[in-house]
Structure formats: structure tokens, C-alpha cells
Amino acid sequence: EAGVAQSPRYKIIEKRQSVAFWCNPISGHATLYWYQQILGQGPKLLIQFQNNGVVDDSQLPKDRFSAERLKGVDSTLKIQPAKLEDSAVYLCASGGGSGESNFGPGTRLLVL
Amino acid sequence: GESVGLHLPTLSVQEGDNSIINCAYSNSASDYFIWYKQESGKGPQFIIDIRSNMDKRQGQRVTVLLNKTVKHLSLQIAATQPGDSAVYFCAERDSSYKLIFGSGTRLLVRP
Numbered sequence: 001e002a003g004v005a006q007s008p009r010y011k012i013i014e015k016r017q018s019v020a021f022w023c024n025p026i027s028g029h030a031t032l033y034w035y036q037q038i039l040g041q042g043p044k045l046l047i048q049f050q051n052n053g054v055v056d057d058s059q060l061p062k063d064r065f066s067a068e069r070l071k072g073v074d075s076t077l078k079i080q081p082a083k084l085e086d087s088a089v090y091l092c093a094s095g096g097g098s099g100e101s102n103f104g105p106g107t108r109l110l111v112l
Numbered sequence: 113g114e115s116v117g118l119h120l121p122t123l124s125v126q127e128g129d130n131s132i133i134n135c136a137y138s139n140s141a142s143d144y145f146i147w148y149k150q151e152s153g154k155g156p157q158f159i160i161d162i163r164s165n166m167d168k169r170q171g172q173r174v175t176v177l178l179n180k181t182v183k184h185l186s187l188q189i190a191a192t193q194p195g196d197s198a199v200y201f202c203a204e205r206d207s208s209y210k211l212i213f214g215s216g217t218r219l220l221v222r223p
Contacts, residue, residue, distance in 0.1 A: 042201050043201075043211075048208075100146055101146075103155035104155050105153075105155050106154075
């Protein structure tokens, strides 16, 4: 079974620029999550999708972050404009209903 | 700031010894708990899970204990190996299937 795929793996941008991350979940998984993980901390949920609908986006900074999951499969997370404090690893995870979430390798973002 | 975040609790054990990593969770209504292992530069990897109607579950070299009375979770690793060195996170699932992660513990295995 192929795992969760994410791209790019690394991204360096200057503050006020925009950036987008892509995630391809495990085939058949209805639930997709985006997490932000700041260095030395546990992942923090940004947004949760069930198929192509948003279940929870209460911790997504909506003034600058947006996410979509068209057709209920792939998802993109965008930051516009980026701030220095957005430097983190952005993790995508998917779940098939058994409970556990399978994580991708993450995208490491550095905002200068 | 970043320097504070780097000060993860660290457990240092001798290779071959048993390791116990502890976690306190916050929501008494959480019904499912997972332990994840995260190696440097990688995403969290599932280790073992337990549902709230159980108090113990065993896997290969790992055991999870759940004490709902004090909202405490522990991960026991038997015969710890160098490959077990990583950061370990516990996570609880709330009623909306949202996973809430703890702050993590760094496990260092001394050869």
C-alpha cells in the first residue's frame, strides 16, 4: 500500500510571499488532515476534511491560510502572505475509518 | 520561542533495557489513543493504539497502558534498541475524530 505523498519536501521563501503544498492521501481514505508542526512540538491540527467537505478548520488562520480538497482525493494547503512564524513542517495525514492516521513525510517550510 | 520548543523531555536508556514513556491527556471524553514515533526528518509513524474500553494492549516489544481515572497513558518498550531512538508522541482522539497530540518525549538509546 502506497503511503501519503507530499510535495515539495522543502521550501524556502521570503516573508510576504505565497506558497502551496500538495498532498495525495492513501487511496480510499475519506479523511484528510493538515497539521503544522513547529520545531520541538507536537503536530497541531489546521484542518480536517471528510471527503471534500471541511469537518474542522477552527485552528486554521483563515486570514492567510486556505485549503481545499477537490474531488475528495488530493488536497492543497496555501499560505498567502507568509510570515516568519509560519516556519514549520506541514504534515498531511489520511485516515480510513479504523482510527489511526497515516502521515506523509511533511513539507519543511522556512520563511526568511 | 524556538529555543524553548527544543527542550523536549528526554529519556536516556541503555541498549537492552526497558523504556517507559508517559503521557497525560486532557479530555476525559476521548475514546481512542495512539502512540506515534517520529524520527528526524520524517512524519510520525504509528506504533500502537488503544481504545478507552481497554486498559492494556500489547504489540511486538511495545505495550500501552491506559489509566482513565487519572487520564494517563504510558508506552513501554522492551529491550530498547538503537533504532528506537526518536521522539514519541501520544495522541488522543476526540468525538469529532480530531487527533490532539501531546508535546512529545525524546528517547535516546545509549549503546
